[in-house]
Amino acid sequence: MGYAMVQRFSLRSCNDPLLFHEFFCVAAQNDGSSQISILYLGFMIGYLGYCKRVEAKSECERPAGTESLEVEGTEPSETEEYFPEAPSHLFWSDLKTMLSEKLSNTEFTSTIRQLNENSYFPREAGSQKDESLAFYIENRFRELQLSKAWHDEHFVKVQVKGSASNSVTIVGTNSGMVYLVESPEGYVAYSKAATVTGRLVHANFGTKKDFENLNSPVNGSLVIVRAGKITFAEKVANAESFNAIGVLIYMDQAKFPITNAEIPFFGHAHLGTGDPYTPGFPSFNHTQFPPSQSSGLPNIPVQTISRATAEKLFGNMEGDCPSAWETDSSCRLETSQNWNVKLTVNNVLKEIRIFNVFGVIKGFEEPDHYVVVGAQRDAWGPGAAKSSVGTALLLELARILSDMVLKGGFKPSRSIVFASWSAGDFGAVGATEWLEGYLSSLHLKAFTYINLDKAVLGTSNFKVSASPLLYSLIEKMMKDVKHPVTGQSLYRDSNWINKVEKFSLDNAAFPFLAYSGIPAVSFCFCEDTDYPYLGTTMDVYEKLIQKVPQLNKMARAAAEVAGQLIMKLTYDLELNLNYEMYNDKILSFVRDVSRFRADIKEMGLNLQWLYSARGDFFRATSRLTTDYRNAERTNRFIMRDINDRIMRVEYHFLSPYVSPRESPFRHIFWGTGSHTLSALLEHLKLRQENMSAFNETLFRNQLALTTWTIQGAANALSGDIWDIDNEF
Structure with missing residues (x-):
């Protein structure tokens, strides 16, 4: 009995x-x-x-939901393990329902419209209106009773138009006849200030392949390129690598169907992020560093021009553009022998003060681990789609999640940091300066960045850029969230991972992933074609609602996507980062390299060490999965140790063999530079295609350092040194 x-x-x-x-x-x-x-x-x-x-x-x-966060909390010291009393948890289904109900009562369009009123636009970085909006957001965070709201201050160098106008002029080679084509209102920040004259050659979008396919050499010539496909900075870098002396960028009607042919637009030419005059260093309050500048700054002038100006230039050019370009019929390939084009850029450097604004909901179990969700605040021009939508999403998510904590019983285990960045239009300057300021510690604390910029540009497609660590979580979210127009799940294609887009340099999530080694995700509801008004004076609320009539519903869906990701990352005991996804990435790389086995053997090398490193990483992930399955879930010390190992996987793919100052984007998968896996493969191809351009010493270094970076990631994932396979 x-x-x-x-x-x-x-x-x-x-x-x-x-x-x-x-x-x-x-x-x-x-x-x-x-x-x-x-x-x-x-x-x-x-x-x-x-x-x-x-x-x-x-x-x-089940919690009664009456508990509330303190407005001001005390953070644990850096060296102290801090475990507050274990909170009660709502069920995941309860949280999803609560989020959905609160979103259904939210009018995002009213917030977007408010951000585009005269009080807050134009709000170019460092302007009075940018500053006013920063303090509005900080005060709003306080009103929402977040655990804490604060801002940081940076003094950064940006480039603006000078007192003398920029100009594009046509010059007769024989007659000496000169006439001004345009004195543009728009400009390209970080262009070289100079005057150049030469013939003009059309290079399509300005990709590397476009330049390689040109019939006319561009040595000593200016090039004209279409906006789109790649960033302005990449277009300029490609032109410079082919010895062009200047670049003109225009928006063709085929890709950007804007009626107004005179519309000016803006961009930047820095092949990097952050303040290019303090590379690798934070720009805190006039901090003194040795004079330096980013290697990503161009050495040639670059200028945006209107479509009307481009058509005037085409009138003095000859040769029809290839039909494969699918561009305007007015497009021409190069100036005739009778005409040259003269470009003058008079941009000047200016030091400005910018503010990043933060608010935090502190976690109840691991407050020193946090997910960061952020949006660009500034804009050249009105910035309705470029920055107002993201800022509105940020504010409403802060309001809803705070309300769920204060009144709904939601007790996130980890902290949620809301960030409003300035100087995003100049290359994620605000976000990058923050990362540079806390480079040594952020990877130990921030485990995911969620980017809200340009989250709603249309209705047809849902597109994602993300670290592989987040793929599994994103797939679960896509199965949960319904498209507000079709009513169908966002998960439409089992092959969606192969369609994930790489982060562009202009994406604020890029430095989180490639510079700091923090998993990141950026997403958008958009169309197959580019949203035409970004970076222009026509990026206004009226055009946005015209392009996206269901704007409120689409913004709610975007908020639900971000909200579910935030809650799932802070709700579960185990971090929802699937480290096993990198097994596929490493295996794919090893297969690609293996195709060159014969070339590698001719150099007296073999791939055995690379195979061993891949095997060790696979075994390390398997061991971590086993440790998690066998762990006592209620032992918070054990769970924290496992989570610490998981959250550092991304960081250990930053090459330790290159300088953060010289090569800031050190990630071997997603960064830029000779240390990346893609650079190694491209270099290896040269041995077959152009032996004289192949550098065997460089390749030996690339292969060795890549192997040891992967091995180091495997060792770090294994845990304590006595758990590491030392047979390597």
Whole structure:
């Protein structure tokens, strides 16, 4: 009878008073046996202790939802392990329902419209209106009773138009006749300030392949390129590598169907992110560093021109553009022998003060680990689609999640940091300066960045750029969230991972991933074609609502996507970062390199060490998965150790063999530079295509350092040094 009673007790709730009464009655009736009574009593005390440990998951202990976060909290010290009292958890289905209900009552369009009122636009970085909006957001975070709201201040160098106008002029080679084509309102920041004259050659989008396919050499010539496909900075870098002396960028009507042919537009030419005059260093309050500048700054002038100006130039050019370009019929290939083009750029450097604004909801178990969700605040021009939508999403998510914590019973295990960045239009300057300021510690604390910039540009497609660590989580979210127009799940294609787009240099999530080694995700509801008004004076609310009539519904869907990612990353005991996804990436790279086995053998090398490193990484991920499955979930020290190993996977793919100052984007998968896997493969191809351009010494270094970076990631994932496979 005693064993049956123990079974009944084990299967019942921890807090059933009737069961306690029954338990004692049975104990008392057991023939007065003191031994059995003591046995029952000992079992009950032990079981109650167990119940106390798992009460967070007990169905009987559903929270009443009256708890609230303190407005000001005390953070644990850097060296102190901090474990607050374990919170009660709502079920995941409860959280999703609560989020959905709160979103259904949110009018995003009113916030977007407010951000585009005269009070806050134009808000170019460092302007009074940019600053006013920064302090509005900080005050709003305080009103929402976030755990803390604050801002940081940076002094950065940006390039603006000078007092003398920029100009594009046509010059007769024989007659000496000169006439001004345009004195543009738009400009390209970080262009070289100079005057150049030469013939003009059309290079399509200005990709490397476009330049390689040109019939006319561009040595000593200016080039004209279409906007789109790649960033302005990449177009200029490609032109410079082919010895062009200047670049003109225009928006053709085929790709950007804008009626107004005179519309000016803006961009930047820095092949990097952050303040290019303090590369690798934070621009805190006039901090003194040796004079330096980013290697990503161009050495040739570059200027945006209107479509009308481009058509005037085409009138003095000859040769039809290839039909494969699918561009305007007016397009021409190069100027005739009678005409040259003269470009003058008079941009000047200016130091400005910018503010990044932050708010935090502190986690209840691991407050020193946090997900960061951010949006660009500034804009050249109105910036409705470029920055107002993202800022509106940021503010409303802060309001909703704070309300869920204060009134709904949501107790995130980890912290949620909301960030409003300035100087995004100049190359994610605000975000990068913050990362540079905390380079040594952020990878130990921030485990994911969610970017809200340009999240709604259309309705037809849902596109994602993300670290592989987030693929599994994104897929779960896509299956949960329905498209607001079609009513169908966002998960439409089992092959969606192969369609994930690489982060562009202009994406604020890029430096988080490639510079700091923090997993990042950026997404958008958009069309197959580019949104035509980004970076122009026509990026206004009226054009946005015209292009996206269901703007409010699409913004709600974007907020639901971000909200689910935030909650899932802060809700579960285990971090939702699938480290095993990098096994496929490493295997794919090894297969690509293996195609060149014969070339590698001719150099007296082999790939055995690379194979071993790949195998060690696979075994390390398998071991970590086993450790997690065998872990005692209620032991927070063990779970924290496992989570620490998971959250550093991305960081260990930053090459330790290159300088963050000289090669800031050190990630071997997603960075830029000779240390990347793509650079190694491109270099190896040269041995077959152009042997004279192949550098065997460089390749030997590339292969060795790549191998050891992968091996280092495997060792770090394995945990303690006595758990590492030392047979390598």
